Amino acid sequence: MAGAQMALAVEREKSSEFRAFEDESYARGFKAIAGIDEVGRGPLAGPVVAAAVVLPRDFCHAEIRDSKLLSAKQREKLAPLIRQNAQAWGLGVVEVEVIDRINILQASLLAMAKAFSTLEPSPDCLLIDGNQLIPPRLFQEGRGLSGSLPHQKTIVKGDQLCLSIAAASIVAKVARDEMMIGYDKEFPHYGFAGHKGYGSAAHLEALRRFGPSPIHRKSFAPVRDLIKAALEE
Secondary structure (H helix, E strand, C coil), rough: HHHHHHHHHHHHHHHHHHHHHHHHHHHHHCCCCCEEECCCCCEEEECEEEEEEECCCCCCCCCCCCCCCCCHHHHHHHHHHHHHHEEEEEEEEEEEEHHHCCCHHHHHHHHHHHHHHHCCCCCCCEECCCCCCCHHHCCCCCCCCCCCCCCCEECCCHHHHHHHHHHHHHHHHHHHHHHHHHHHHHCCHHHHHHCCCCCCCCHCCCCCCCCCCEEECCHHHHHHHHHHHHHCC
């Protein structure tokens, strides 16, 4: 029994640490706190997708952690649980044409602003993975600014340190993976269902053989260089 009690105490302490950023924000007087994360900055194809998640104040779940540390099966199990238990959640999607026009960093921040804009009621505090705040102009573009700007706190490696951000990372990853599996049916030569648009050896070989598809990011070097070489032939 003592061992079980100790294990439970350790688990509670871990849960408390994982909710520390949320607890600090509540202590400062914020009422609704959203974790925000994005996936898809690195791939050569497909959209960048962000998720925003507002969890109940005392919510915890031992299996929720950085989506990169979970298997696809674990993420697919956790994503609906997070969505069902969240007080609010939403996605922001920025497509390839916009990525190529404004660059991937700005597109990622815009996806976050779009995700925020879907939340009802609108959170007054955002916990954001990384070190970049969302510029006010992107809240306007994401149609998410109907009143005062929310407070923003960036957290480097937030998906490893903050429960709400970890939950957002899972929701965003599962959503984007589903999109890329859909694109695999539309553009079957590239293997999108397997690599999800990242620059694997098989993906690069398919690019060389078939050229870029409509969902390839033409501003990314491997795709850009391929297009340039084709034009020079």
